[in-house]
Amino acid sequence: MKKDIILCGVGGQGILSIATIIGEAATEAGINLKQAEVHGMSQRGGDVQSNLRLSTENIYSDLIPQGGADVVISMEPMEALRYLPYLAKTGTIVTSSKPFVNIPNYPDEAALMAELDSMPSVVKLDIETVAKDAGNARGANMVLLGMAAPFIEILTVEQLRKAIAVIFARKGEAVVEANLKAFDSGVAASKK
């Protein structure tokens, strides 16, 4: 079994934390993993992405081929659309519904949402509001990971929860609980 995932967003939105948690869960489960990240110039408020490949078999390429991504997980709706050429025909887009506008030529929002909705499999949610409602305003990326969890398949929701606990352990029990709560509300929203 294999799962190819593209994580994307705008520099500073916390996609690498999502990657770290999936990576921890995969390592713990003994699943092979390759994760190509973006460092350097691209982090300054520009678009960022990470190619995350999980497989029970040997993984060669660090990059996902076009038409190969099973899931696109995006912190920002327009950024989700950027990777359409990489999305598999049967793939799913899991994205925040709230635009992050830091460029003057951001597309028309209604048209953008209509294009997203026209895709065969999309889950979108205002993750920032959900995170706030869960009492963890900084946990939007954990809400997103929760939304995506049912689609990652090669890892169970429980394995991801455990990884969150491990990764945030050194920040204390309260931080772990807050992030798990954000994650759980994402999982619940995804199932609706």
Added chain:
Amino acid sequence: MKQLLLGDEAIALGAINAGLSGVYAYPGTPSTEITEFIQTNKVARERGVHSRWCTNEKTAMEAALGMSYAGKRALVCMKHVGMNVCADAFVNSAITGVNGGLIVLAADDPSMHSSQNEQDSRFYGKFALIPVFEPSNQQEAYDMVASAFELSEGMKVPVLLRIVTRLAHSRAAVEVGELGAENKLCPSTDQWVLLPGIARKKYVDLLGKQEAFQKASETSAYNKKESAGQKLGIVACGIGYNYVKENVGDNADILKVSQYPLSPKAIKAFAAEHESILVVEDGQPVVEETIAGMVGADYPIKGRLTGDLPRTGELTPDCVAKALGKPTGPAFDNAKNLAGRPPQLCQGCGHRDVYTALNQVLAEYPDYRVFGDIGCYTLGALPPFKALSSCVDMGASITMAKGAADAGLFPAVAIIGDSTFTHSGMTGLLDAVNDKANITVVISDNLTTGMTGGQDSAGTNKFEAICLGLGVEPEHVRVVVPLPKNMPEITRILKEEIEYNGVSVIIPRRECIQTAARHARERQKAKEANK
């Protein structure tokens, strides 16, 4: 034990476990994380492994060579263009030879994710006539460090370790070995004085080692042949191997190349077994050209030069699939509602205030030019500032402004960051002072090396002293604090110094907001720990 490591981290840990005594480097994407890993590694700290940042790649290369002279294992790391900066020391280190193992790590950036060109460091390996290692994955990156140190000490030459962005910044599980001992202090007793008469003899010695280097490549565990009875032979170099395997699995004839120099014997034999060869290499067509010279003009070779693979940009699973006649493709077209989102200066960054002031003052001069340099502030070339006319290489802002001023251009303004100034700007400023060039230099000092993630900057707290020491007149070294509220003062000073006919230096100084936030967090943490 397996650990999840970036390619860069695998190299760092491989070096520590191979008994490294010093890493010497200047930050540069995608090589920075190697030195950062060693700086924070517990074992390296306990052992006192040298890991402080150097002023530039040349000082790094020379210090590493000095450590090798003293008998210990040294690693020098840089991004590909850093090889140009250290080339003098690098090429000559092949002539002097080494004592303790010496690895030169060059991280190439095909597709120019964070760079000005996509030069291929394997050319430097050929140029200096030394062995080159090119890992295909994170495990090889880890393993190769020990192999390269052994080869370096065995052959008495530096070894080049060449990686690319996709390996440097990609994570995978790596089987990590045992910690080895450092070398003991044991200074070289060989001849290292490269006077012409001695250098001629040492150059002949180096040429005499070439056959042994080829033999090492032929017997290398990192080079291997896979056979499936195909007519097409694929020469797959470095991570190119992964893209081939991704597409054809075990159903291909592959000559995997991860250690150079290429063996003419191996290449000729591989060519004889096949009807044609496809060369899959990330970077420039180094191997494609070399092979052409080995198998004869009529032998069909495909690769980047023939257009079977793109001439520019990094390899992808898709372009390699196409070259193998196995086109993949998107299931969905590009989105319609999509705009580019280029990187930009952070909100609240001091560089922003510098550009706002510069643009305001220079608007009064019809023929002004601002010569830029390498760092976050290069983003001042983009909207909304559009403030720069050039950005070429580390330090070129000052010297290009000087040359333009020599030609009569006015006002000629240079803008350079603090770390870039100490890296390669100081010597140019001395030229300008000696010529009394009519230039205005802005050293935008954010107290860090910002672009690469906030590493310590070599000249912090020394800039006024450096400028005065180089001979800039004291009344024309001006310090300002780049904040919107100080705009009237900054613009007034800029105007005065542009009007001064000679060298003036303006130093807008305010800490990078990213490192300031990090430092505040660290202070808070320390405070809590002391409670």
